[in-house]
Amino acid sequence: MKLTIDHLTKRYGKHTALDNFTCDFTSGVYGILGANGSGKTTLMRMLATVTTPSSGTIQYNGKNIFELGDDYRDVIGYLPQHIGLYKNFTAEKFLYYIAALKGLDQKYASLKVNELLELVNLSDVRKKKVGTFSGGMKQRIGIAQALLNDPKILIVDEPTAGLDPKERIRFRNLLSAISGDRIVLLSTHIVSDIEFIAKEILILKSGRLLHKQDPQKLLSEISEKVWLLQVSEKEIAKYQTLYKVGNIVRSELGAELRIISDERPSPAAVLAKPNLEDLYLYYFEEDQDVSAAQI
C-alpha cells in the first residue's frame, strides 16, 4: 500500500496554497505539522479528492486517485477540519446515513455503527440529536464516521480541535492502535498530538514541505539549538525580544528561560534536550500560533 504525491501544487488565483509537494506514504501514522495557512488543509482536501490539484499527481498504488474515483473513495476515511452535521439527525442515524453514502450494506453498517459508537464513547447518546452535542462529541462522531468503511487511508484534519485533554489522549491512542495496516495522515498544529505516535513528521511552511523525517531525526537537527538560561525578572523582556522563548519557569531566583536559538544566547546558557515543541518554535514564527503549539 503506497500513496505517492508528485509535485503537487494548488493555486487559488495568485495565491499558492501548496507548492510543489512531493513525498511517499506507506503504512503508519504521519503527522503533518504547520501553522495556520501552511497548506495542511489544502493537502488534506486534495488527498480526500474534495478539491483537484492545479498541477502534479497523487497516486494510490500507482494509479491516479482522481481517475480511480469511487474505487479510491472506497478506501479512504476523511474527517474535515470543520465537519457539518445534520442537526436533527441522531448520532446513530447520522452514522447510518454516512454508511449508506459510503456504499456499505445494511448488515455491515449496523455492525460498524454499534462498534464505533462504543469506540468513541457515544453509545449512551446514540438516540440523541447531534444538534445537542458538545464540540468534543461532534468531533468524536466525526471520527466514527471516518472509520465506518474500515479505511486503508485515514485523513484527519485537525482532529483534536475541541477535544478535552482526556479525549485527546483517547483519540491519540485510538489512532495509534488502528494504524498498523493503514496510512494515517494527521494534520495538526498541536505537537503533542503526534509526538508519540507519528512514524514520520512532515513540516509544512507557506505551502512548502520543509522536512519529512522520523521525530528523532528531526529533533537531532535542533540538538544544539535549545538552551536553558537562568535570568532575573528584569531580563526576561530583553531575551523575549531577542530570541524565541519557549518556556518561562519562574522561581525565587528569577526565571529559567527555554530559548531556541542557533547561537548560545549567553555564556551562562546550557544546552537542553529538544522536544517537538521546540522544533515547532524553531520552524515557525511566534506570530504563527505558538500558543497553540504549547498545548
Add this chain to the structure above:
Amino acid sequence: MNKRTDLEMNNDNELEMWLEEFKIELPEEGKIEETIAMLHQYVPEKKESLLTHYIPSLLKNAYKESIKFSIAFWISNLLYLIVGLSFVLVADDPYMALFLLAPLPVLVGIVDIFRSRDEGLLELELSLKHSPSQIILSKLLIIGIFNLVCNIVLFFIIHFFAEPVILGDLLRYWALPYTVTIALCLFLSIKFRTIFAVPITIAVLFTLGMSVIQLDSLYAAIPDLVFLTIFAVALIVITLEINQINKGVYHEIND
C-alpha cells in the same frame, strides 16, 4: 541428565537446520504490492450493462435518499394535493391552483437537495463513495417523479370532477410556470444558499401568478407557440443546470 539434554539439543539443532531448508522468507510489503498490481491486469473486469452505464448509481441511491428527505417535503406534497383538490372541488379555476401551487413542493425539495451544502456537510460528502452530485441528482429524480405523480393525480381529478383537461391550458398554467420556476430556483440555488434562493423564487412565482390573475384575458391571448418556446428554453436551462450540478459547479464556486 546433562547428557540427555545435550543429545536433545543436538537433535534440536539438527532438526532446525533441516527445517531451515524449507523456510520461506516473508517478502517485503512493496514486493507483495507489486505482484498484486502486476496480476491485477489479468483479473477480468465486470461487464457493465447498458442500463447501469447510463443510469449509474442514481436509481440505486434514489430509494436510500428518499427516506432521508425531511418531513417538510412529504408534508408539502400532501398539502399540495389537499389544497389542490379543494381548489378543484370548490373554486372555479383549478388551473390557477396548478399555476401557483404545483412548483411549491419542488421548491421545498430543492432545500433538501442542497441541504448538505447549506449545513456544511458537503466537504465530507465530497470524499464519500457516492458523490454529492450523484446524491443531488438522485434527490432531483425522486422529487421529479413524486411531484409528477401528484400532478397526474390532480389532472385526473380536474378532468373527471371539474372540467376536461385541455393540453394548451396545461401548458400555460402548469408546464410553463412549473419549469420556469424550477429553472430559476435551480439557477439561484447553484449560486446562493437555498435560504435566499427559494423565497426569491416563491416571490417571483406569486408576482407572476397575481399578474396572470389580473390580466388573464391578455395571458390567454398569447399564442401557444410563445409558451412552447419559453417552455423549451426553461427545459434547456434545467438540463444545463443539472449538467453543472453533475460537474460539481455548485460547490467549486466558493473554492
